[in-house]
Amino acid sequence: MKYLxxxxxxxxxxxHLDAVQQALSRGATHVMLWLGSVWVINDDNPRTVHxxxxxxxxxxxxxxxxxxxxxxxxxxxxxxxxxxxxxxxDTLPRFDVVMxxxxxxxxxxxxxxxxxxxxxxxxxxxxxxxxxxxxxxEKNKDExxxxxxxxxxxxxxxxx
Numbered sequence: 004m005k006y007l008x009x010x011x012x013x014x015x016x017x018x019h020l021d022a023v024q025q026a027l028s029r030g031a032t033h034v035m036l037w038l039g040s041v042w043v044i045n046d047d048n049p050r051t052v053h054x055x056x057x058x059x060x061x062x063x064x065x066x067x068x069x070x071x072x073x074x075x076x077x078x079x080x081x082x083x084x085x086x087x088x089x090x091x092x093d094t095l096p097r098f099d100v101v102m103x104x105x106x107x108x109x110x111x112x113x114x115x116x117x118x119x120x121x122x123x124x125x126x127x128x129x130x131x132x133x134x135x136x137x138x139x140x141e142k143n144k145d146e147x148x149x150x151x152x153x154x155x156x157x158x159x160x161x162x163x
Contacts, residue, residue, distance in 0.1 A: 004030050005035060005098040006102050007101045008034055008035065008036050009037045009091075009102075009103055011040050011048060011055075012036070012038055012055050012058070013040075013047065013049065013055070013132050013136065014055070014135060018130050018150070020063070021122070022102060022122040023068065023073065024068075025122045025123065026102055026122070027068070029120070031100070034072060035074055035076065035095065041077040047133070058154075061158065062155055066152070084111050087111075088111050100117075101118070102122060109121065130149075130150040
């Protein structure tokens with residue numbers, strides 16, 4: 004069973020990792036990580052696609068996630084939800100389940116009769132990337148370390 008996980012991953016944190024692990028434990032044979040907002044760089048999207056790929060690969064590798072069970076691609080932004088959805092359907096290999104916490108993504112795929120999986124949020128990883136970006140601006144490594152793999156903390160500290 005293939006899962007599609009659409010998110011910005013700004014940065015890839017332990018909540019994202021937990022969602023991938025949940026999908027695999029539910030029987031996913033492959034998780035397609037699709038990075039959104041690929042060409043936007045601003046306060047909400049401070050990392051390039053390449054930087055996000057590094058953080059994702061480091062985290063999944065260090066968490067011993069088998070590389071054959073995931074892949075990642077880029078989702079360009081589109082002016083309308085229909086164009087965005089159509090691009091995903093036309094571009095991607097077949098998938099069985101869409102995984103997202105994002106209400107808009109869930110609504111789009113629910114309305115098109117796709118199965119949507121809303122991963123559980125566990126207290127140990129209940130974090131939002133917005134908070135991590137704020138800690139990064141404040142250079143608050145102690146808080147970041149609670150929700151990021153150490154290699155990601157190091158990477159962000161060296162690229163800020």
